[in-house]
Amino acid sequence: MAVVVMKFGGTSVANIERIKNVARHVKREVDAGNSVAVVVSAMAGTTNQLVEWVREISPLHDAREYDAIVASGEQISAGLLALALHKLGISARSWQGWQIPIITCDTHGAARINRIDPEKLKKRLSRGEVAVVTGFQGIEQSHQRIATLGRGGSDTSAAAVAVALGADVCDIYTDVDGVYTTDPRIVPTARRLARISYEEMLEMASLGSKVLQTRSVELAMVHGLRLRVLSSLTEPENMPAVDVDRLDEYGTIVCSEDEIVEQQVVSGIAYAKNEAKVTILKVEDKPGVSARIFGPLADASINVDMIVQNVTPDGKFTDMTFTVDSTELPRALEVLRRVSEDIGCHEIISSDNVVKISVIGVGMRSHAGVAAIMFDTLAKKGINIIAISTSEIKISVLIDSDYAELAVRSLHEAYGLDAEEAS
Amino acid sequence: MAVVVMKFGGTSVANIERIKNVARHVKREVDAGNSVAVVVSAMAGTTNQLVEWVREISPLHDAREYDAIVASGEQISAGLLALALHKLGISARSWQGWQIPIITCDTHGAARINRIDPEKLKKRLSRGEVAVVTGFQGIEQSHQRIATLGRGGSDTSAAAVAVALGADVCDIYTDVDGVYTTDPRIVPTARRLARISYEEMLEMASLGSKVLQTRSVELAMVHGLRLRVLSSLTEPENMPAVDVDRLDEYGTIVCSEDEIVEQQVVSGIAYAKNEAKVTILKVEDKPGVSARIFGPLADASINVDMIVQNVTPDGKFTDMTFTVDSTELPRALEVLRRVSEDIGCHEIISSDNVVKISVIGVGMRSHAGVAAIMFDTLAKKGINIIAISTSEIKISVLIDSDYAELAVRSLHEAYGLDAEEAS
Numbered sequence: 001m002a003v004v005v006m007k008f009g010g011t012s013v014a015n016i017e018r019i020k021n022v023a024r025h026v027k028r029e030v031d032a033g034n035s036v037a038v039v040v041s042a043m044a045g046t047t048n049q050l051v052e053w054v055r056e057i058s059p060l061h062d063a064r065e066y067d068a069i070v071a072s073g074e075q076i077s078a079g080l081l082a083l084a085l086h087k088l089g090i091s092a093r094s095w096q097g098w099q100i101p102i103i104t105c106d107t108h109g110a111a112r113i114n115r116i117d118p119e120k121l122k123k124r125l126s127r128g129e130v131a132v133v134t135g136f137q138g139i140e141q142s143h144q145r146i147a148t149l150g151r152g153g154s155d156t157s158a159a160a161v162a163v164a165l166g167a168d169v170c171d172i173y174t175d176v177d178g179v180y181t182t183d184p185r186i187v188p189t190a191r192r193l194a195r196i197s198y199e200e201m202l203e204m205a206s207l208g209s210k211v212l213q214t215r216s217v218e219l220a221m222v223h224g225l226r227l228r229v230l231s232s233l234t235e236p237e238n239m240p241a242v243d244v245d246r247l248d249e250y251g252t253i254v255c256s257e258d259e260i261v262e263q264q265v266v267s268g269i270a271y272a273k274n275e276a277k278v279t280i281l282k283v284e285d286k287p288g289v290s291a292r293i294f295g296p297l298a299d300a301s302i303n304v305d306m307i308v309q310n311v312t313p314d315g316k317f318t319d320m321t322f323t324v325d326s327t328e329l330p331r332a333l334e335v336l337r338r339v340s341e342d343i344g345c346h347e348i349i350s351s352d353n354v355v356k357i358s359v360i361g362v363g364m365r366s367h368a369g370v371a372a373i374m375f376d377t378l379a380k381k382g383i384n385i386i387a388i389s390t391s392e393i394k395i396s397v398l399i400d401s402d403y404a405e406l407a408v409r410s411l412h413e414a415y416g417l418d419a420e421e422a423s
Numbered sequence: 424m425a426v427v428v429m430k431f432g433g434t435s436v437a438n439i440e441r442i443k444n445v446a447r448h449v450k451r452e453v454d455a456g457n458s459v460a461v462v463v464s465a466m467a468g469t470t471n472q473l474v475e476w477v478r479e480i481s482p483l484h485d486a487r488e489y490d491a492i493v494a495s496g497e498q499i500s501a502g503l504l505a506l507a508l509h510k511l512g513i514s515a516r517s518w519q520g521w522q523i524p525i526i527t528c529d530t531h532g533a534a535r536i537n538r539i540d541p542e543k544l545k546k547r548l549s550r551g552e553v554a555v556v557t558g559f560q561g562i563e564q565s566h567q568r569i570a571t572l573g574r575g576g577s578d579t580s581a582a583a584v585a586v587a588l589g590a591d592v593c594d595i596y597t598d599v600d601g602v603y604t605t606d607p608r609i610v611p612t613a614r615r616l617a618r619i620s621y622e623e624m625l626e627m628a629s630l631g632s633k634v635l636q637t638r639s640v641e642l643a644m645v646h647g648l649r650l651r652v653l654s655s656l657t658e659p660e661n662m663p664a665v666d667v668d669r670l671d672e673y674g675t676i677v678c679s680e681d682e683i684v685e686q687q688v689v690s691g692i693a694y695a696k697n698e699a700k701v702t703i704l705k706v707e708d709k710p711g712v713s714a715r716i717f718g719p720l721a722d723a724s725i726n727v728d729m730i731v732q733n734v735t736p737d738g739k740f741t742d743m744t745f746t747v748d749s750t751e752l753p754r755a756l757e758v759l760r761r762v763s764e765d766i767g768c769h770e771i772i773s774s775d776n777v778v779k780i781s782v783i784g785v786g787m788r789s790h791a792g793v794a795a796i797m798f799d800t801l802a803k804k805g806i807n808i809i810a811i812s813t814s815e816i817k818i819s820v821l822i823d824s825d826y827a828e829l830a831v832r833s834l835h836e837a838y839g840l841d842a843e844e845a846s
Contacts, residue, residue, distance in 0.1 A: 083480045099568075
């Protein structure tokens with residue numbers, strides 16, 4: 001008997017048929033004797049409609065009212081799922097953030113969960129009742145107002161509820177059946193990973209893989225909570241119910257490194273398309289110049305990712321290249337134009353025709369030569385590297401976007417990630 | 424400076440344009456220095472969509488979940504109106520039932536308001552902030568669950584909030600500009616009443632006039648709260664702001680009888696189309712027969728309105744005629760078929776081809792001859808009266824529905840209610 005938190009996103013509860021399908025997934029767990037809390041997002045489309053209404057009234061809106069409005073989406077889906085469970089003969093009750101309560105900070109629209117009082121839920125779970133919890137929201141304490149966690153926050157809600165309940169696993173149901181060594185649409189031989197470490201998952205998520213929200217993984221990592229990525233599209237009755245000793249049978253488990261027995265050196269290849277490259281030509285090479293470039297960008301809340309600096313032959317000037325999120329390129333250029341005179345630059349060139357390819361694996365910590373394989377593989381295919389950045393468990397390169405698929409495929413093969421047969 | 428509660432129904436907040444229009448109505452009051460609480464319904468259509476989803480899952484649903492789901496409609500409209508007010512430079516905050524709190528009983532779906540704690544709202548109003556309150560809902564105390572008041576409950580919410588705040592007036596904005604002596608679509612010379620008593624308004628409402636919800640009028644009557652019926656379709660700037668000494672300038676005031684100086688004997692003519700007539704032929708005329716007919720109907724929660732009993736010439740049998748709401752006719756017939764043998768009846772006939780026409784006026788208490796005028800007028804037009812019922816301030820007759828318009832027009836003229844010119 002396990003305590004299980006199940007999370008279903010907006011696509012999984014997009015209409016009444018799908019909500020009934022979710023109810024069958026929950027029934028499978030209840031029938032197996034597990035204690036279940038379910039966290040749901042709003043029905044797909046609902047939140048967008050609400051946000052559109054808000055924008056129609058005022059593009060600059062009060063965050064408290066915005067939160068009160070958009071939080072209604074999850075209240076609807078949670079109530080409907082509770083009713084669908086009743087219909088299957090399962091005792092269930094919906095819980096809005098303020099009813100539990102899920103206490104958040106007062107940063108409306110991007111609130112963090114401070115704490116969850118698990119007593120009411122625990123009591124209900126212990127008598128066999130399913131708790132259906134609204135994702136994405138809580139209540140802040142200073143004014144007792146509803147606060148939302150920001151888009152995708154339901155993953156975080158699920159992880160937080162699971163931690164509060166001391167759950168054995170937090171199952172995140174999505175439209176994919178797990179985490180893959182790379183995007184199967186690009187590499188048909190990509191393999192589903194049975195397990196992946198928190199650290200690797202965080203790198204994956206930050207690189208644009210949208211399987212799990214970063215904060216949910218961070219939360220799970222801090223508290224040692226096992227997350228699992230599963231598909232909600234599988235027929236509910238074709239999946240095994242949660243058995244803590246046999247979690248590997250289905251999906252991908254996100255867990256701590258030491259729970260992964262056969263750790264590969266490289267776990268996956270990620271790529272991020274939404275990169276843009278900015279090069280500032282012939283900046284004077286003197287102390288403080290970086291600060292005068294990156295300070296104003298930081299002030300404008302623009303995240304700079306990779307940075308490369310080349311010194312010109314005469315040593316007086318330098319070319320500075322860096323990347324930003326492509327959606328922020330126009331704002332970044334505007335900031336740079338303002339500071340260009342100050343830094344004495346001659347020309348700014350930019351392009352969003354670049355991608356970032358990353359090789360990820362905690363095994364890198366103890367294995368040398370991972371970077372060499374990467375550079376060698378790309379060189380053999382004639383792919384030019386524009387910039388490089390590394391972390392303890394990741395090597396990223398920026399390349400021309402024309403070569404994205406070729407690079408991912410070649411690296412996937414080079415690190416021995418291909419499945420034996422195409423799946 | 425007055426304390427004003429303004430209530431806007433679903434049609435008045437049906438889309439963003441109309442919500443902005445409502446905001447201008449509120450601004451007029453704020454600009455005049457009045458303290459304002461606004462009570463809103465859900466955007467027209469929203470509640471129906473939510474109810475439809477609930478029914479799709481299960482026609483027999485848990486009332487707590489139903490309430491949690493449908494209550495979201497007002498949360499959206501209240502938040503949007505607060506934002507529209509901000510856009511006009513007005514300080515405003517939305518309030519859900521649980522945040523105030525509005526404490527209700529736990530009869531989910533048809534809850535009654537037990538009490539409202541006005542302290543938070545009063546504090547905000549005193550600093551010039553507008554409170555936008557979700558209509559139709561509160562929180563019940565035993566489980567801290569959202570409870571709704573039943574359809575049309577926002578009128579009741581508004582009256583209850585007004586009583587709690589000690590408001591000078593509760594302005595109910597609708598799609599008509601007041602209460603008329605009769606339906607202007609039938610009688611073009613119908614006049615808008617400047618004032619109507621609570622008692623008369625209750626009779627009007629119970630007779631199918633949907634201007635105000637019955638419970639809101641009862642609440643106002645008990646607490647001596649002045650209600651006013653106004654049109655939300657009038658340009659907000661073309662209406663005067665509330666001035667307690669000049670409330671008569673606009674709409675219809677619902678108030679206590681002694682606040683009405685020139686009380687007419689008859690205030691209005693109402694008609695109810697949704698009547699159905701049932702006749703049980705040749706029932707044995709002996710003690711207890713009525714109980715055996717109306718007992719089972721009451722057990723099935725079917726309201727019986729008018730009852731007429733004729734004795735046959737030989738005195739052994741009786742014909743029993745009564746009316747029920749036409750939507751309940753099939754259920755009523757089913758009940759009667761079950762008991763027909765028991766009561767020894769020979770035949771049951773029914774028709775929904777009838778209407779109830781009522782003459783209403785508190786002046787009847789002190790004036791004789793009101794009924795005589797009614798019967799005389801109808802007789803002159805050759806209209807047959809099927810049944811009659813009376814109260815202290817009302818005479819109702821059941822007639823063939825073909826004569827409905829003729830009867831209303833003739834009575835309206837006979838009691839001198841016609842305006843001097845058609846409006």
